[in-house]
Amino acid sequence: QVQIVQSGAEVKKPGASVKVSCQTSGYTFTGFAIHWLRQAPGQTLEWMGWVTGGKGDTKYSQRFQGRVTMTRDTSATTAYMELSSLTSEDTAVYFCARDGGRDILPFWGQGSLVTVSS
Amino acid sequence: DIQMTQSPSSLSASIGDRVTITCRASQAIKNYLAWFQQKPGKAPKSLIYAASSLHSGVPSRFSGSGSGTDFTLTISGLQPEDFATYYCQQYNSYPLTFGGGTKVEIE
Numbered sequence: 001q002v003q004i005v006q007s008g009a010e011v012k013k014p015g016a017s018v019k020v021s022c023q024t025s026g027y028t029f030t031g032f033a034i035h036w037l038r039q040a041p042g043q044t045l046e047w048m049g050w051v052t053g054g055k056g057d058t059k060y061s062q063r064f065q066g067r068v069t070m071t072r073d074t075s076a077t078t079a080y081m082e083l084s085s086l087t088s089e090d091t092a093v094y095f096c097a098r099d100g101g102r103d104i105l106p107f108w109g110q111g112s113l114v115t116v117s118s
Numbered sequence: 119d120i121q122m123t124q125s126p127s128s129l130s131a132s133i134g135d136r137v138t139i140t141c142r143a144s145q146a147i148k149n150y151l152a153w154f155q156q157k158p159g160k161a162p163k164s165l166i167y168a169a170s171s172l173h174s175g176v177p178s179r180f181s182g183s184g185s186g187t188d189f190t191l192t193i194s195g196l197q198p199e200d201f202a203t204y205y206c207q208q209y210n211s212y213p214l215t216f217g218g219g220t221k222v223e224i225e
Contacts, residue, residue: 035214045154045162045205047214061213095161103209104152106173108161 002026006096006109012116017084020112022096024077030054033099034079036070038092039111046092050099051079086116120144120208124217130225137193139220141184141206149185150210156219157202165204166191196222 007021022034036048049060051070058070064083072079079096093111100106121144131137141151149169154162164173166182169189179194193200201224206217 044218045207045216047216059212063213100164100167102150103214104164104167105162105207106164106167108163111161 002098002107004096004098004107004109006094006112009113010115012086012114014087014116014118016086016116017082018086018090018114019080019082020094020096020114022079022081022109024079024098027098028053029072029077030074034070034072035097035099035103035105036068036079036081036094037097038094040089040092043092045095048081050103053077053079083114086114088116090114091116119213120147120211120215122206122208122215122217124204124206124220126220127218128221128223130223131196132225133196133198135196135225137196137200137222139191139204139206139222141189141191141217143187143189143208143210146186147208147210150208151182151184151189152207152209153180153182153191154205154207155200155202156205162205193222 003025005023012018030053033050033052035050039045051058069082095111096109097105098107123142151169153166156162165176170182181192203219203221205219
């Protein structure tokens with residue numbers, strides 16, 4: 001069965017960067033994209049982009065273009081999301097989700113809390 | 119960006135009630151609409167895709183309908199485990215966008 005485990009909580013200072021990992025198992029990693037989303041406290045979900053498991057192609061939301069980098073390591077069946085120039089508005093739970101075809105999101109990681117505070 | 123508007127933002131209901139949540143897209147999205155359930159401190163759980171198709175393992179009391187701009191999620195016979203926040207999401211075009219959520223509470 002598909003399993004997705006994300007890295008733990010992080011506390012960062014404003015201006016820093018954070019890198020969150022998303023370790024997967026139970027399927028052919030190179031066959032599916034991994035999406036990244038976030039949810040600020042008490043807010044709805046916000047889509048950030050995806051990285052393909054095969055070629056590592058990426059598509060980012062314009063809102064994060066220039067500040068986000070999504071990568072993957074096929075040997076480790078792990079995807080990564082790095083967000084730079086953090087501000088307090090980036091405080092959120094960050095989720096990765098495996099694509100189920102045509103941007104359907106059936107499988108999710110448990111979430112990684114990122115807190116940005118001076 | 120396509121804006122997704124859910125209503126109501128919250129509702130109170132009793133066990134066994136029939137509950138309907140609506141979701142409106144700011145432009146036509148065919149049937150590229152998904153519904154998620156989220157409980158506090160947990161990741162969203164995917165319930166429905168393509169507006170009306172249930173994911174494997176989702177109870178049949180959940181159903182979805184609609185196309186174009188107007189969609190509904192119905193829970194027929196609310197169960198204790200259904201008290202949660204529900205989100206709609208469009209995947210017709212990028213960026214993927216979500217509604218503001220509907221919190222279903224115990225009456």
